[in-house]
Amino acid sequence: MRRNSDFAHAYAVILAGGSGTRFWPLSRRRRPKQLLHLLGKRTLLEETVARILPVIPAERIHVFTNEVLRGQVVRCLPQLPKSHIVAEPVGRNTAPTIGLAAHEILRHDPQGLMVVLTSDHVIRKAGAFRRVLRAACRWAAVEGRSVTIGLKPTRPDTGYGYVRKGQRVARVAGQEIYRVQRFTEKPPLATARRYFASGNYLWNGGMFIWRASTLLRHLAHSKPEMARDLERIRRAGGVRATRTLRRIFPRLEKISIDYAVMEKAPEVFVVAADIGWSDVGSWDVVYDLQAKDAEGNVRPRGSLSLDARGNIVVSPRKFVAAVGVRDLVIVETDDALLVAARERSQDVGKVVQELEKRGLVELL
Amino acid sequence: MRRNSDFAHAYAVILAGGSGTRFWPLSRRRRPKQLLHLLGKRTLLEETVARILPVIPAERIHVFTNEVLRGQVVRCLPQLPKSHIVAEPVGRNTAPTIGLAAHEILRHDPQGLMVVLTSDHVIRKAGAFRRVLRAACRWAAVEGRSVTIGLKPTRPDTGYGYVRKGQRVARVAGQEIYRVQRFTEKPPLATARRYFASGNYLWNGGMFIWRASTLLRHLAHSKPEMARDLERIRRAGGVRATRTLRRIFPRLEKISIDYAVMEKAPEVFVVAADIGWSDVGSWDVVYDLQAKDAEGNVRPRGSLSLDARGNIVVSPRKFVAAVGVRDLVIVETDDALLVAARERSQDVGKVVQELEKRGLVELL
Numbered sequence: 001m002r003r004n005s006d007f008a009h010a011y012a013v014i015l016a017g018g019s020g021t022r023f024w025p026l027s028r029r030r031r032p033k034q035l036l037h038l039l040g041k042r043t044l045l046e047e048t049v050a051r052i053l054p055v056i057p058a059e060r061i062h063v064f065t066n067e068v069l070r071g072q073v074v075r076c077l078p079q080l081p082k083s084h085i086v087a088e089p090v091g092r093n094t095a096p097t098i099g100l101a102a103h104e105i106l107r108h109d110p111q112g113l114m115v116v117l118t119s120d121h122v123i124r125k126a127g128a129f130r131r132v133l134r135a136a137c138r139w140a141a142v143e144g145r146s147v148t149i150g151l152k153p154t155r156p157d158t159g160y161g162y163v164r165k166g167q168r169v170a171r172v173a174g175q176e177i178y179r180v181q182r183f184t185e186k187p188p189l190a191t192a193r194r195y196f197a198s199g200n201y202l203w204n205g206g207m208f209i210w211r212a213s214t215l216l217r218h219l220a221h222s223k224p225e226m227a228r229d230l231e232r233i234r235r236a237g238g239v240r241a242t243r244t245l246r247r248i249f250p251r252l253e254k255i256s257i258d259y260a261v262m263e264k265a266p267e268v269f270v271v272a273a274d275i276g277w278s279d280v281g282s283w284d285v286v287y288d289l290q291a292k293d294a295e296g297n298v299r300p301r302g303s304l305s306l307d308a309r310g311n312i313v314v315s316p317r318k319f320v321a322a323v324g325v326r327d328l329v330i331v332e333t334d335d336a337l338l339v340a341a342r343e344r345s346q347d348v349g350k351v352v353q354e355l356e357k358r359g360l361v362e363l364l
Numbered sequence: 365m366r367r368n369s370d371f372a373h374a375y376a377v378i379l380a381g382g383s384g385t386r387f388w389p390l391s392r393r394r395r396p397k398q399l400l401h402l403l404g405k406r407t408l409l410e411e412t413v414a415r416i417l418p419v420i421p422a423e424r425i426h427v428f429t430n431e432v433l434r435g436q437v438v439r440c441l442p443q444l445p446k447s448h449i450v451a452e453p454v455g456r457n458t459a460p461t462i463g464l465a466a467h468e469i470l471r472h473d474p475q476g477l478m479v480v481l482t483s484d485h486v487i488r489k490a491g492a493f494r495r496v497l498r499a500a501c502r503w504a505a506v507e508g509r510s511v512t513i514g515l516k517p518t519r520p521d522t523g524y525g526y527v528r529k530g531q532r533v534a535r536v537a538g539q540e541i542y543r544v545q546r547f548t549e550k551p552p553l554a555t556a557r558r559y560f561a562s563g564n565y566l567w568n569g570g571m572f573i574w575r576a577s578t579l580l581r582h583l584a585h586s587k588p589e590m591a592r593d594l595e596r597i598r599r600a601g602g603v604r605a606t607r608t609l610r611r612i613f614p615r616l617e618k619i620s621i622d623y624a625v626m627e628k629a630p631e632v633f634v635v636a637a638d639i640g641w642s643d644v645g646s647w648d649v650v651y652d653l654q655a656k657d658a659e660g661n662v663r664p665r666g667s668l669s670l671d672a673r674g675n676i677v678v679s680p681r682k683f684v685a686a687v688g689v690r691d692l693v694i695v696e697t698d699d700a701l702l703v704a705a706r707e708r709s710q711d712v713g714k715v716v717q718e719l720e721k722r723g724l725v726e727l728l
Contacts, residue, residue: 025685304718306711319700319727321389321715324708328689330701336683337696339703344688347670351685354668363683 006138006173007055009111011212013101016045016065016073016119017091021352022282022345025336026314029364034120035072038286045119046076051126053079055133056115062104063119064088064097086239089246094206095260096252099219099226102212103234113137114215116208116257122289124276132273133209135175139269140209146218146262147209148180150202150270151277156192159281161185161204161258163270172271180268183258202272205279208257218261226252226260282345283329287312297322310342336363370502370537371419373475375576377465380409380429380437380483381455385716386646386709389700390678393728398484399436402650409483410440415490417443419497420479426468427483428452428461450603453610458570459624460616463583463590466576467598477501478579480572480621486653488640496637497573499539503633504573510582510626511573512544514566514634515641520556523645525549525568525622527634536635544632547622566634569641572621582625590616590624646709647693651676661686674706700727 019032027033034045042050049061062084065073070087077085086104088097098116105112115133123129132149140147150163166181183204187195195201210218220227229248236244253260262268278285290298290312297305299313300320308322315332322330327342340348355363383396391397398409406414413425426448429437434451441449450468452461462480469476479497487493496513504511514527530545547568551559559565574582584591593612600608617624626632642649654662654676661669663677664684672686679696686694691706704712719727 025683304715306714306718307708315701318696319389319724321700321702321704323702323704323711323715325692325703325705328692328703330703332682332696332701336685337679337694337701338685338687339689339692339694340685340687341689344671347687350670351668351687354670360683 006134006141009109009113009141010056010060010115010133010137011105011108011112012052012056012061013098013105013114013116014045014048014061014063014119015094015097015116015206016063017069017088017097018120019066019091020120021349023286024348024352024355025333025338025363026331030068031072032069032120033280035069035076038280039122039289043076044122044280045073047122048117048119049077049080051123051129052115052117052133055130059084060108062086062101064101066091083240088249090250092249092252092254094257095219095223095255096226096230096249098208098215098257099230100233100239100249102215102219103230104238105212106216107234107238110213112212113140114208114210114212116206118206118279120280121205122276122278122280124278124289125274129273129275131173132175132271132275135173135177136209136271139170139172139177139271140211140214143211144214144217144267145210146214146265146268147177148262148268148270149205149207149209149273150178151205152272152274153196153201153203156189156196157203158186158189158192160279162187162192162195162201163204165200165202165270165272169269176272178270178272180262180270183263202270203277204258205273205277206258208262215261218265222264223253223255223260283312283331283340283348284342284345287329287342312342370498370505373473373477373505374420374424374479374497374501375469375473375476376416376420376425377462377469377478377480378409378412378425378427378483379458379461379480379570380427381433381452381461382484383430383455384484385713387650388712388716388719389697389702389727390695394432395436396433396484397644399433399440402644403486403653407440408486408644409437411486412481412483413441413444415487415493416479416481416497419494423448424472426450426465428465430455447604452613454614456613456616456618458621459583459587459619460590460594460613462572462579462621463594464597464603464613466579466583467594468602469576470580471598471602474577476576477504478572478574478576480570482570482643484644485569486640486642486644488642488653489638493637493639495537496539496635496639499537499541500573500635503534503536503541503635504575504578507575508578508631509574510578510629510632511541512626512632512634513569513571513573513637514542515569516636516638517560517565517567520553520560521567522550522553522556524643526551526556526559526565527568529564529566529634529636533633540636542634542636544626544634547627566636567641568622569643570622572626579625582629586628587617587619587624647676647695647704647712648706648709651693651706676706 067087136147164181166179304321306323310327313330329340331338431451500511528545530543668685670687674691677694693704695702
């Protein structure tokens with residue numbers, strides 16, 4: 001009974017408005033990473049929902065996306081109430097979205113607990129993730145507390161923000177809970193190495209848990225103007241008040257929840273999580289996460305490899321032959337072809353920048 | 365007057381029935397190398413015809429191809445009389461074709477001089493080539509003589525047969541003419557190096573000149589059975605006697621003119637030619653022959669290269685981005701994609717073998 005009650009007031013808020021460029025040419029403005037089948041039959045967004053459905057029912061899952069993507073999101077999540085899939089008129093980073101979501105949850109449940117989740121990351125250990133979530137929800141059920149999920153680093157990555165663990169305050173539902181000493185920005189390599197070696201740092205994966213009322217109180221304190229505007233939207237009818245939303249939302253400050261709230265809030269805690277997390281930041285990471293043939297290639301069934309090693313080939317419709325090539329990313333779509341060195345995967349965004357510069361809108 | 369008279373009895377016989385595999389996926393059974401636009405706006409076959417038209421008029425050009433390709437050949441050579449584009453019922457290598465052609469030429473001109481040309485090679489110095497041809501025609505006008513064009517080697521290539529020069533017998537129209545001491549097969553590397561260093565060897569490029577009557581006399585001597593069958597075809601009406609051709613041609617010995625005639629004939633001569641010849645044997649050679657961008661890439665206008673060097677990209681319709689890759693062959697068609705190391709270009713044929721093994725007929 002106790003175990004179920006941990007999630008009794010939990011509402012998932014899934015952030016699905018992002019539009020990355022690192023999976024071009026597969027990812028496009030109209031089909032960003034969270035809507036791609038990068039790692040299997042389901043999109044990353046579908047996986048995100050499937051992962052929490054055992055503990056948070058569909059009626060308590062809310063997805064925030066943008067107007068271009070909403071139709072696709074509705075189609076890929078038929079189990080969710082349509083009204084729970086909200087299109088923001090413009091992207092204003094995470095703080096305005098989470099504030100909007102908090103009001104929406106309070107409308108349903110004054111004791112509502114928000115579980116803010118990203119939609120474009122991978123979590124390979126779904127059971128472990130739900131155990132972490134249970135601990136976080138139980139701990140965050142106390143008004144005033146903010147909880148973040150900190151991922152145990154597996155390498156000194158310079159691409160993530162880090163959370164410095166402070167005092168261990170409790171062991172809840174089998175999970176260690178620490179006070180957060182501070183949040184840090186993406187560090188240079190030497191710093192990242194020091195963080196990694198110390199064992200005192202966790203990756204900040206952008207997943208947060210608080211009571212909706214706690215979040216709004218913190219927001220009113222740190223960003224009073226934003227809080228007032230969000231309150232105006234609420235009074236007009238919240239996410240259903242499309243015209244008000246279109247009028248007010250675009251003027252909200254474009255700022256992340258980390259900067260707007262978490263770094264300043266009192267009583268911030270972190271659950272140290274070992275859940276097989278990855279932000280799937282590049283084709284190289286997709287390569288790492290996939291099953292490989294005997295020569296270390298990730299490639300479609302029926303494709304041909306002659307003395308080719310360490311390549312990732314994505315080509316849903318076309319026959320591909322790789323001959324004597326090493327460590328490449330080969331991605332083919334109806335209108336574009338990318339051939340990149342795997343170690344240069346992070347530069348794929350530069351291709352998109354160049355397309356923008358050339359005005360090749362149809363390829364974006 | 366003398367100069368024109370060198371070509372007065374010259375008939376071009378262009379061999380265009382070949383079906384290589386080394387330019388897959390661009391080359392297919394129905395679109396072999398000679399019908400590809402590998403090096404510009406015109407196909408290699410069109411280039412071959414354009415190159416000789418200044419000295420041999422269209423009415424004296426005959427093309428031998430197969431039934432699958434004939435329609436395409438007719439369309440790409442509208443200046444030729446349709447009846448001069450002959451489809452062989454089956455491929456029997458070069459000797460039967462050349463024998464058939466000899467009869468055809470004799471029908472037009474008892475003094476006819478055959479200029480046998482390949483259709484899928486590159487000759488960058490067309491003027492020099494025509495001067496070589498002039499010398500060869502003048503020398504071969506004497507009944508009994510056979511002339512081959514020997515290409516001055518530019519490297520110790522193991523992919524070609526070689527011709528050992530013997531005594532220099534004349535200088536004709538500015539060209540050196542030698543007796544052929546012997547023809548050799550494709551040599552191992554050490555031998556090729558020795559040949560190359562000696563200066564006594566030329567590449568055998570498969571271009572021959574004799575009077576049609578001389579060739580038929582040699583053939584009657586070395587391959588009497590083939591000669592009798594060809595005579596039967598001639599009596600039935602030659603290349604126009606389709607039914608007889610279909611009955612008799614398939615039973616002719618499948619043998620090259622080199623083996624069947626040249627290696628055994630008396631009075632064989634070679635003109636040493638420096639004409640920018642290449643058999644365009646692989647994608648790597650196409651790379652070598654093409655104009656490159658500042659980073660040494662051969663790639664379509666409008667494609668994108670970020671720190672990519674030494675690649676050849678063929679993709680007529682699709683946008684291609686290459687990032688950080690080196691020395692690749694990237695060829696994209698409607699149904700297939702090849703990505704190969706340029707130095708492994710010669711292994712592209714193995715891809716085709718594998719497709720055959722898998723029964724992927726639609727990709728052949």
